[in-house]
Each structure stands twice: as C-alpha cells, then as structure tokens.
Amino acid sequence: MAPLLKLTGITKNFGAIEALAGIDIALGHGEVVGLMGDNGAGKSTLVKIIAGNFAPSAGEIQLDGRTVRFESPLDARKAGIEVVYQDLALCDNLSAALNIFLGRELTRGVGPFRFLDRRAMAERASALFAELKTNTVPSDLVKSMSGGQRQAVAIARTRLADPKIVLMDEPTAAISVRQVAEVLELIRTLSRAGHTVVLISHRMPDVFTICDRVIVLRRGTKVADKPIGATSPEEVTGLIIGAIETA
Amino acid sequence: MRNTTGQPRFDAVDFAAQYAAFIFLVMLVVAFALLQPNFLNPFNLLNVLRQVSISGLIAIGMTFVILTAGIDLSVGSMVALCGLAGAYVAKGGLDSRFAIGAAEQAGNPVWMAVAVSIAVGMTAGAIQGLAITRLRVPPFVVTLGGLSAWRGAALLLSDGGPISGFSADYTWWGQGRIWTIPVPVLLFVAAAILAHVVLRYTRFGLHVYAVGGNAAAATLNTISTRRVIFSVYVIVGFFCGLAAFILSARLNSAEAVAGLGLELDVIAAVVIGGTSLFGGVGTIFGTVCGALLIGVLRNGLILMNVSSFVQQIVIGVILVLAVAIDQAAMARRGR
Ligand SMILES: Nc1ncnc2c1ncn2[C@@H]1O[C@H](COP(=O)(O)OP(=O)(O)OP(=O)(O)O)[C@@H](O)[C@H]1O
Ligand SMILES: [Mg+2]
Numbered sequence: 208m209a210p211l212l213k214l215t216g217i218t219k220n221f222g223a224i225e226a227l228a229g230i231d232i233a234l235g236h237g238e239v240v241g242l243m244g245d246n247g248a249g250k251s252t253l254v255k256i257i258a259g260n261f262a263p264s265a266g267e268i269q270l271d272g273r274t275v276r277f278e279s280p281l282d283a284r285k286a287g288i289e290v291v292y293q294d295l296a297l298c299d300n301l302s303a304a305l306n307i308f309l310g311r312e313l314t315r316g317v318g319p320f321r322f323l324d325r326r327a328m329a330e331r332a333s334a335l336f337a338e339l340k341t342n343t344v345p346s347d348l349v350k351s352m353s354g355g356q357r358q359a360v361a362i363a364r365t366r367l368a369d370p371k372i373v374l375m376d377e378p379t380a381a382i383s384v385r386q387v388a389e390v391l392e393l394i395r396t397l398s399r400a401g402h403t404v405v406l407i408s409h410r411m412p413d414v415f416t417i418c419d420r421v422i423v424l425r426r427g428t429k430v431a432d433k434p435i436g437a438t439s440p441e442e443v444t445g446l447i448i449g450a451i452e453t454a
Numbered sequence: 455m456r457n458t459t460g461q462p463r464f465d466a467v468d469f470a471a472q473y474a475a476f477i478f479l480v481m482l483v484v485a486f487a488l489l490q491p492n493f494l495n496p497f498n499l500l501n502v503l504r505q506v507s508i509s510g511l512i513a514i515g516m517t518f519v520i521l522t523a524g525i526d527l528s529v530g531s532m533v534a535l536c537g538l539a540g541a542y543v544a545k546g547g548l549d550s551r552f553a554i555g556a557a558e559q560a561g562n563p564v565w566m567a568v569a570v571s572i573a574v575g576m577t578a579g580a581i582q583g584l585a586i587t588r589l590r591v592p593p594f595v596v597t598l599g600g601l602s603a604w605r606g607a608a609l610l611l612s613d614g615g616p617i618s619g620f621s622a623d624y625t626w627w628g629q630g631r632i633w634t635i636p637v638p639v640l641l642f643v644a645a646a647i648l649a650h651v652v653l654r655y656t657r658f659g660l661h662v663y664a665v666g667g668n669a670a671a672a673t674l675n676t677i678s679t680r681r682v683i684f685s686v687y688v689i690v691g692f693f694c695g696l697a698a699f700i701l702s703a704r705l706n707s708a709e710a711v712a713g714l715g716l717e718l719d720v721i722a723a724v725v726i727g728g729t730s731l732f733g734g735v736g737t738i739f740g741t742v743c744g745a746l747l748i749g750v751l752r753n754g755l756i757l758m759n760v761s762s763f764v765q766q767i768v769i770g771v772i773l774v775l776a777v778a779i780d781q782a783a784m785a786r787r788g789r
Binding site for chain 1: 660664671677678734735
C-alpha cells in the first residue's frame with residue numbers, strides 16, 4: 208500500500224534561516240510516529256507546512272499518492288488533517304465550546320438564514336470533554352482556563368472530524384499525569400481506528416510508550432527514522448543533542 | 455473565572471468594563487431629570503435620539519471594525535463624500551444644485567440617491583479594506599489617509615459649494631416621523647437590532663470576535679482573516695453611506711464640510727460603550743449606550759447652559775476614563 212502521507216525534500220527558509228533542509232518522511236495508515244528534536248529543530252515548522260499554514264520553500268507533499276498543495280489551513284483540514292498546535296491556537300475571548308467549533312460551527316436554519324446553534328455546540332463539547340476526562344466547562348471563556356484545560360480544548364477539536372492524520376505538537380506539555388494517560392489513550396484509540404498520528408513531544412516515556420516509530424530532527428535535517436523497537440531512549444537523546452551523528 | 459461551586463465569580467472591574475456605559479447613562483438621565491425638568495419632555499428626548507442616530511448608525515459599523523482590533527478614522531470624510539454623491543444623483547448634477555422644486559424634474563428618484571450614497575460608502579470602505587489586507591498598511595494609517603483623501607474627493611465633487619433643496623420624498627428620511635418617532639431614530643434602532651443579531655448569532659459575527667481575539671489562531675482554524683477584516687471596512691462604509699443620506703435629508707443639504715470631526719463622536723461612542731480597542735470584546739448594546747450617553751450629556755449640558763467648549767472637555771475626559779477601565783479589566787485578565 209502506498210504511504211498515506213509522503214514528504215519529499217521539504218525545505219523551508221525564513222529569510223536567512225533554513226528551518227528545514229530537505230526532509231523526506233513517509234507515514235503509513237494507522238501509524239503512530241514520534242517526532243523529536245531540540246528546541247528550534249524545525250518540528251513545529253514541519254507541522255505547519257503539513258497543516259497548510261506555511262507553503263514549503265521547496266519539496267513536495269503527497270497524500271494517498273496524489274500531490275497536494277495546501278494554500279490554507281482550510282485546504283489541509285478538508286483533506287483530513289487535524290492539528291493540535293503548540294501554541295494551541297485558541298481565542299481567549301471565546302468560550303471553550305466556540306473554540307472547539309471555530310471554523311466549522313454548527314448552525315441551524317431559520318427561514319433563509321443560518322444561525323449559530325450554541326446549544327448543540329455546548330452539548331457536543333460537553334461530550335468531548337467527558338470522553339477526554341477533563342473538568343473543562345464548555346461555557347467558560349478560554350482566558351480563564353488552566354494550561355491543561357486549554358490543551359483539552361485544542362485536543363477536543365481534532366475529534367470533530369474523521370481525520371486521516373492527526374498532528375499533535377506537544378499536546379502533553381502542560382497537563383497532569385492523569386490527563387497525559389488520557390491523551391495517550393486517545394492516541395491509541397485513534398490509531399486503532401486507522402488514523403495516523405504524529406506526536407511531537409520532549410517526553411521520552413510518552414514517545415516510547417505509544418509510538419511505532421521515532422523520527423529525530425536536528426537543525427532542520429532528519430537524523431534518524433527508526434522503529435521504536437530498534438532504538439532506545441539513550442540513543443534518541445544522543446541523536447537529539449548531536450552526540451550521535453545519525454542512526 | 456469560576457469558584458469551587460462552579461459559578462462565575464463576580465468581578466467588579468470586569469462588570470464595570472462591560473456595563474459602565476449603561477450604568478453611567480442611567481445615572482446621567484436621572485441626574486438631568488432632577489436638575490432640569492425640561493429634560494424629560496418627550497420632544498426633548500426624541501430630539502436627543504434624532505441627533506444621536508447619525509453618529510449612532512456609523513458607530514454600529516465602527517463596532518465591527520474595532521472588534522477586529524482595527525479603527526476607521528475616515529468616517530467623517532466618507533459621510534461628506536457619500537452625502538454629496540447621493541445629492542448629486544438626486545439633483546441630476548451640479549447645474550441645478552440650488553434649484554428648489556424645479557430640480558425634481560431634472561433629478562433622479564430618491565432610491566437612486568440612497569443606493570449611490572451607500573454604494574460610494576461601501577466602495578470607499580472596500581478600497582481601505584484592500585489596502586489593509588493586501589498592502590498590509592495598518593488600519594490607522596490607511597484610514598488617516600482616507601480621512602484626507604475622501605474629504606478631498608468631496609471638495610472636488612462639490613466644486614466647493616453645497617447641494618441643497620431636495621424633494622419632500624428625500625427630506626422625509628431625515629425630517630419625517632412615523633407615529634411621532636423620527637425616521638432616523640427608527641433606522642438607528644432597526645440597524646442596531648440587525649447588527650446585534652449578526653454579531654451574536656451568525657458565523658460571520660463569531661469570526662469577527664475570533665479575528666479580534668487572536669487573528670493567528672483564527673487563521674489556523676481555517677477562518678479567512680483577510681476576508682473578515684475586509685468585510686468590516688465595507689460594513690462601516692455601508693453605514694457611512696446610509697448616515698450621510700439621512701444627514702443630508704435632515705439638513706436638506708449636502709456639503710463637503712459635512713461630518714467634520716464626526717469620527718470623534720463615533721469612536722467615542724464605541725469605546726465608551728465598552729468595546730476594547732485591542733479587539734475581541736464588545737457589544738452593539740454597549741455601543742448604543744455609548745452613543746446615547748454622549749447625546750444625553752451634550753443635551754443635558756446645553757439645557758444647563760454649559761458652554762459647548764466645556765462639553766468637549768467632558769466628552770474627552772470620559773473617553774479616556776472608559777479606556778482606563780478597559781485597561782484595568784485587561785490587567786485583571788492577566789494579558
Ligand atoms: N514564522 C517564523 N519566522 C521566522 N523564523 C521562524 C518562524 N517560525 C520558526 N522559525 C525558526 O525556524 C526554526 C525552527 O523553529 P520551530 O518552531 O519549527 O522549532 P521546534 O522544533 O518546534 O522547537 P520547539 O521544541 O522549541 O517547539 C527556529 O530557528 C525558528 O526561529
Ligand atoms: Mg515547536
């Protein structure tokens with residue numbers, strides 16, 4: 208079977224900074240891949256390219272064997288790519304429920320007009336939060352929430368659609384041990400249902416518990432791409448900091 | 455903002471930031487009613503409402519703009535240009551600019567004048583919206599340019615003089631009444647209700663708040679930030695066109711100096727009404743209260759024979775206080 212997502216020679220320059228230099232990655236169906244690397248290695252940049260937020264300076268993206276060119280996050284979302292952004296991409300002035308549905312709000316028709324269905328969105332948000340076992344309240348404004356509650360909102364978003372790929376950029380950075388377990392469980396569920404998950408994390412145990420494969424970026428280049436069984440936390444640490452050149 | 459029982463905790467500063475205009479408005483009305491028996495006279499109150507309706511209509515459009523963390527300084531100049539364009543059409547050109555009565559044969563029907571006035575406003579707004587979203591010039595600069603350019607265009611169009619003397623059909627929109635209520639007031643109320651519904655109950659309205667709250671997050675969530683920002687400048691242009699027509703109908707004259715300094719009243723109404731200049735927070739209800747507050751204050755001070763110079767000072771001080779409250783609320787939220 209052809210890979211679900213295939214990146215070839217993805218390069219990204221920000222002025223003089225080369226954030227990514229010719230990245231090749233292939234993701235299979237239902238695979239859980241850990242993406243690791245030091246601060247500034249280019250992980251988030253890669254996520255934003257796959258998510259249609261940045262256009263790559265060079266390189267090609269193939270989805271299900273077809274070359275795609277995302278002009279905007281909407282194109283990527285339509286193609287079945289869901290993202291938990293590192294900065295969570297939340298609007299502080301809106302409620303948790305509205306943040307979850309931002310860009311794909313539920314509406315109901317009144318005559319020829321369509322109006323927001325706030326009640327339906329709140330109910331759906333409640334159900335999603337229950338599933339994630341978080342104490343987040345749908346009607347609360349995001350500005351008044353804790354870091355973990357905010358993260359739950361960003362994660363809940365990915366549950367609205369039936370995505371092909373879920374990209375999670377440090378989804379467990381601000382949450383409690385109990386909630387980390389929930390997120391890892393969610394990733395497992397997603398994977399069992401055939402969704403592909405990319406988990407970016409600095410937490411070695413998370414990656415080694417849940418991922419089938421680990422990819423390491425260092426200063427914009429891929430230095431390792433190995434099945435999880437063929438490596439160890441020590442080796443990955445060495446690769447991240449550069450003590451080990453490549454593997 | 456929740457305590458252990460799960461109820462939102464009461465926060466005085468937040469509350470003040472949201473309802474300050476309404477509370478202050480009620481206090482002012484009570485104070486003037488006690489000090490000046492004439493104040494509560496229905497004719498006086500309707501007069502206040504009628505005076506407020508012009509800047510109030512534009513303030514409704516300005517609320518959309520400020521909610522996206524933008525600003526439109528050009529509204530006064532736009533009013534002059536739109537009013538003249540509508541009047542020009544109504545009169546069928548400059549040749550009959552002063553001709554009263556006779557002009558009605560030469561000119562065009564009222565609906566055309568309204569349509570042109572509004573179309574000019576929306577076009578001017580669209581040009582500013584494009585400059586902001588495509589050329590990435592900050593709204594402050596674009597609309598400061600507009601403030602100068604639209605006024606210049608109005609002077610060119612009018613060749614320096616007013617266009618006056620409209621048909622009764624035309625002036626009815628500024629001077630007429632339906633059951634004792636002035637037509638401009640009815641339009642203001644209708645526009646406020648419509649704008650409230652759009653902002654609170656539609657996807658577009660939500661996107662306006664999202665873009666103002668966090669434009670980058672809105673973009674990542676597939677909202678076209680550009681389209682939203684472009685739209686709000688077209689919306690304020692629409693209201694400028696409508697208000698310009700009503701103003702020319704009320705004065706039975708359109709001229710290039712119309713709406714001079716109007717941006718102050720409009721922006722003050724929105725900001726005093728609790729809409730944050732940082733975007734993302736504010737309501738039409740607040741804006742209506744802000745507009746009424748300015749109108750009531752002017753009227754009450756006039757009734758009390760306070761000089762118009764003092765009025766200017768008072769309004770300026772209140773504007774600054776309103777933003778100070780907003781800032782305090784912002785600090786509370788820990789931004
Ligand atoms: N919008 C941008 N403009 C300019 N430079 C950028 C931009 N975004 C990222 N960079 C640069 O690209 C490089 C990679 O950044 P990126 O955010 O992808 O790192 P990361 O691997 O996600 O790091 P972290 O673990 O800290 O999140 C950095 O040098 C960063 O300064
Ligand atoms: Mg990152």
